[in-house]
Amino acid sequence: MCGIVGIVGHEPVNQQLYDALTVLQHRGQDAAGIVTSDGRRLHLRKGNGLVRDVFHLQHMQRLVGNVGIGHVRYPTAGSSSSAEAQPMYVNSPYGITLAHNGNLTNAELLQADLFREDLRHVNTDSDSEVLLNVFAHELQAQGALLPRPEHIFAAVRGVHERCRGAYAAVAMVIGVGVVGFRDPNGIRPLVFGKREGPAGTEYMLASESVALDILGFDLVRDVAPGECVFITNDRELHTRVCADRTRLSPCIFEYVYLARPDSIMDNISVYKSRLRMGEHLAERILDRFPGRDHDIDVVIPIPDTGRTAALPLAHQLNVKYREGFIKNRYIGRTFIMPGQTQRQKSVRQKLNVVELEFKGKNVLLVDDSIVRGTTIQQIIQMAREAGARKVYMASAAPAVRFPNVYGIDMPTHHELVAYNRSEEQVRQLIGADLLIYQQLGDLVQSAWEGNPSIERFECSVFDGQYVTGDIDDAYLERLSLSRSDEVKQRRAADHANDHTVLELHNHA
Numbered sequence: 001m002c003g004i005v006g007i008v009g010h011e012p013v014n015q016q017l018y019d020a021l022t023v024l025q026h027r028g029q030d031a032a033g034i035v036t037s038d039g040r041r042l043h044l045r046k047g048n049g050l051v052r053d054v055f056h057l058q059h060m061q062r063l064v065g066n067v068g069i070g071h072v073r074y075p076t077a078g079s080s081s082s083a084e085a086q087p088m089y090v091n092s093p094y095g096i097t098l099a100h101n102g103n104l105t106n107a108e109l110l111q112a113d114l115f116r117e118d119l120r121h122v123n124t125d126s127d128s129e130v131l132l133n134v135f136a137h138e139l140q141a142q143g144a145l146l147p148r149p150e151h152i153f154a155a156v157r158g159v160h161e162r163c164r165g166a167y168a169a170v171a172m173v174i175g176v177g178v179v180g181f182r183d184p185n186g187i188r189p190l191v192f193g194k195r196e197g198p199a200g201t202e203y204m205l206a207s208e209s210v211a212l213d214i215l216g217f218d219l220v221r222d223v224a225p226g227e228c229v230f231i232t233n234d235r236e237l238h239t240r241v242c243a244d245r246t247r248l249s250p251c252i253f254e255y256v257y258l259a260r261p262d263s264i265m266d267n268i269s270v271y272k273s274r275l276r277m278g279e280h281l282a283e284r285i286l287d288r289f290p291g292r293d294h295d296i297d298v299v300i301p302i303p304d305t306g307r308t309a310a311l312p313l314a315h316q317l318n319v320k321y322r323e324g325f326i327k328n329r330y331i332g333r334t335f336i337m338p339g340q341t342q343r344q345k346s347v348r349q350k351l352n353v354v355e356l357e358f359k360g361k362n363v364l365l366v367d368d369s370i371v372r373g374t375t376i377q378q379i380i381q382m383a384r385e386a387g388a389r390k391v392y393m394a395s396a397a398p399a400v401r402f403p404n405v406y407g408i409d410m411p412t413h414h415e416l417v418a419y420n421r422s423e424e425q426v427r428q429l430i431g432a433d434l435l436i437y438q439q440l441g442d443l444v445q446s447a448w449e450g451n452p453s454i455e456r457f458e459c460s461v462f463d464g465q466y467v468t469g470d471i472d473d474a475y476l477e478r479l480s481l482s483r484s485d486e487v488k489q490r491r492a493a494d495h496a497n498d499h500t501v502l503e504l505h506n507h508a
Contacts, residue, residue, distance in 0.1 A: 003027035036068035186225030268450030278309035359387030373417025
């Protein structure tokens with residue numbers, strides 16, 4: 001779950017890239033980076049931290065040029081070292097930078113092939129650097145002094161033939177233009193838009209449409225599965241589907257949690273889909289009470305992503321909707337914090353209780369999902385301490401029982417509270433009086449109603465069905481060993497003294 005953006009404009013794009021990344025900040029808080037080009041020289045600034053912390057006035061002044069790409073990151077592969085902040089760069093051919101959202105499921109095999117066959121060196125554990133080098137090798141194989149659209153498309157076709165997993169990427173070829181492409185299953189999102197001005201048309205690529213909105217770009221459409229969008233430095237647009245077998249399978253968790261509600265993704269309003277989740281969930285709750293006669297006094301969402309589903313849910317239950325938790329917006333999202341101890345510590349720092357909304361009441365708490373269970377366990381305890389008589393818990397998503405291998409930080413099944421546990425066992429563990437999960441069919445229906453042309457959604461965290469067809473138990477076990485909280489804490493300790501921020505000014 002990273003955020004990517006690329007712009008080809010008439011004027012300097014540094015401020016526009018910065019603004020777009022701030023809107024995409026929810027997709028990653030670990031690191032940020034921007035690279036621009038004036039057609040001859042590359043200007044890169046990246047480092048660990050939020051967008052506002054990485055970029056200061058002196059850095060923005062150095063990011064000159066009318067073409068650029070940007071990235072916000074949290075790590076699921078590799079480490080949180082600033083060396084793995086993106087965009088990443090290779091100088092051959094032409095000078096190429098790349099920013100990537102997703103996860104390559106065959107990264108280890110590709111890295112070995114890059115070394116043995118392509119004679120390329122990968123300097124980090126990041127699969128994004130692997131993707132960059134595969135694209136660079138395929139483009140170099142075209143043998144063009146100055147690549148034309150057909151060379152770009154052939155290179156992206158080579159990427160699709162070699163890479164497996166989920167990847168939405170933007171790349172900048174120095175002196176040539178910006179390239180955006182999406183994996184043949186369209187798992188991770190990517191949109192592009194245009195803006196008309198006195199000097200002509202400008203183009204933009206981004207993870208979510210909301211980034212286009214704030215800069216005044218009109219959404220053209222989503223990048224199709226397997227498609228490549230190539231925008232030249234002269235602002236000429238070229239598109240082509242570069243994979244033989246494609247099938248749109250967007251990640252359902254984008255609509256549950258990851259995306260901003262004001263985004264449109266694959267022609268589906270995230271906000272509307274979450275409203276429908278609440279409506280379906282209300283029916284599921286009513287079915288749990290004899291005669292559908294519940295004793296719920298108030299519906300309270302867990303901010304922020306629980307709010308949208310909670311509103312129609314409260315309406316259908318005919319009970320009050322109240323804000324019972326006040327969020328400290330200067331605390332990061334607990335879901336993407338690297339260590340369990342840090343995750344637990346942050347909950348009470350992040351949320352404060354409005355006791356009057358709990359005291360003496362039967363409270364229904366609504367959240368978008370329950371992943372590890374540690375956060376919701378503490379929130380339920382906070383509700384009881386505030387005087388709630390009963391605390392019911394409703395999840396707008398089904399039970400998360402399987403790891404995610406496509407770029408979301410759900411790496412090991414042992415850390416998922418619902419893994420090998422029944423709904424009743426999870427209820428007891430988190431301390432709720434009643435636990436209600438969304439049905440998977442209702443969740444899919446909530447998104448599918450927005451775009452009935454989508455044949456399937458990527459729902460592996462709920463059903464264990466991985467759409468790329470290359471995931472087995474051995475892969476999941478290797479993933480568990482390499483990406484557990486314990487391993488992440490060890491990596492964090494290894495990089496505790498790494499405060500380096502990279503600034504590169506390289507000739508193309």
